[in-house]
Structure formats: C-alpha cells, structure tokens
Amino acid sequence: MTSQLTSQAVLTVQAPAKINLGLEVLRRRADGFHDLNTIFAPLTLFDTITLSLRSDTGFTLQISGNDTLSGGDDNLCVKAARLLGQTISQPTGTPLPGIDIHLTKRIPTGGGLGGGSADAAAVLVGAAQLWGNPVSPETLHQVGLMLGSDVPFFLEGGVAHAAGRGEILTSHPITLPWSLLLVNPGIHVATPWAFKALNRATERPATNLVELLLSGMDNPASLRGQMVNDFEEAVMLEYPAIKQIKQRMYDAGAMFALMSGSGSTLFGLFATVQDAKVASAQFPECWNAVARFHEGGVVVER
C-alpha cells in the first residue's frame, strides 16, 4: 500500500442503480450461469457508501435506510472488501488495513435495479482507492465478476450492451428522447429463483437491441412485443401483482412498459416528464420515481 494513506482516510462513493432496456436469457451454460443479451442504463438513484480505513485488519458494515439487509460477512459489500484485500495482499502475504463500511440504502432491494451489485462495485472502487490503487482495471473487473454478474457493468458505467454473464460490455452512449416512470411494488424477487423459474431448456436467438432501440426512438409503442424481458412471464405468474402494475402502467398512458432485471421494478416510457408525473399519481401505494434519458444514462427527476 502507498504511504500517503493513513488510518484516518475516509472516502464516500455513490453507487447508482440500473435498468435493463430489454433482457434476453439466451442459453443455459455448462457452468450453471446463463448467457444474456441486454442493455444496461445507469440510473441517478444512489446508495451512498462511506469507507474508512481501520488501524487493524477487520471489516465492519453498518446499514442505514434498510432494516432487512444483513450487515454480516455475507453482505456483498463486506465480501467485496475482503476479496479485494485478499487479492491485493496475496503476493506479499501482508494483510492490508481493514475497512469500516457505512451503507445508506436508497435503491429498492430485490427490485431488479442492481443495488447489491452497485454497492459491491462502489466498495471495490473505494477500497482500491483507500489502499492506494494497487490493482489494474482488469483485476478489478475479474474480482467484480467473482462477486456478481452485474458488478463489471457498475465498474464501467454508461449505457452499455452486455453479453456473456453480463460482463462482456460494449459502450453505447445513446440518448433516447423519452421520460420514464419507475414503479416498484415492494416485492422481493430472488434472481437465482427467477433463472430457475424461467427454465431456459433450449437456446433462443438474440435480438439486436441497439438497432431495436434506435428503430423505436420516435415511436416507443412499436417496441411492444419486440423489446422483451424473458423473466416477465415466469415472474408475473408467481407474482400477479407485478403483471397488474404493468397493465396499470399502460392504463396510465405509458407508450411502452417493461420489467427491469428479474423484477419487481417496472418502467414505463412517456413522451414528457409531465406525462410520467401525472401517471405516477396512479401508484400511490408503490415506491416510484420519474426520470428521463440523458447522455450516459437515466436521470431521476423526483
């Protein structure tokens, strides 16, 4: 570790959420994972992570804003810090100073918005910085992938096409002229369960999602049935409330609506922020946010 860092060093990192603009589960792989075809767009809805170096080699986690998340060693934030520390210290055998982590949770959990992976990526970036940046971006990417399939995306940022487990990323800085309403009904969908329930027995072809998005730019309604989320059918069968929200999103005037990730958050596309705001009044019982596309991602308006 470099010398300029002291045990007083403290760092704050913002961890953004994401949405999936289309999500195709192409095939089950021999390693048990699935090959995906999706576009990730970062969302300016942030968890905040504060990291402070300790004088010993321990790791702690405190969580605000969420009563159900475990703050123990099984939390992805702690796993991320430990795994990176082990990776860096392995060649010399000298352990690095530990880190106290404080996580302020704002991204709904189990909601398909990638909060857990975003937090892990933020811990990796922050811990590497506190320890004097002794790792290459490639190593960070590898460690990230060991923690979760979405983590490499959060290390890169920007709108990106993702293939493989989600780690083969191609940047696509497209700005779409749409406003969004995000609605989360508070249902916690477990991603491993969703993959099992989807039960991809045979391979399915991949759509060119970038081309599709560009073709639907002027008329998002044309994306209906074209830009899909393969999880929707199985997840909505198990949780009919999510299906009802999608229908209500259309009833509220959305030009297009889709689930993000393995759910339960849905997003609807609207012509203007005002339209999305008006529609949000139809979901008083749900967490919701109005946003619009901006260069490099989706900006939450309120």
Ligand code: C5P
């Ligand atoms: O990588 P991550 O921890 O997010 O994955 C959680 C679970 O989701 C994996 O254990 C696996 O069952 C499933 N998964 C998958 N294919 C992917 C990503 C996740 O099968 N590309």
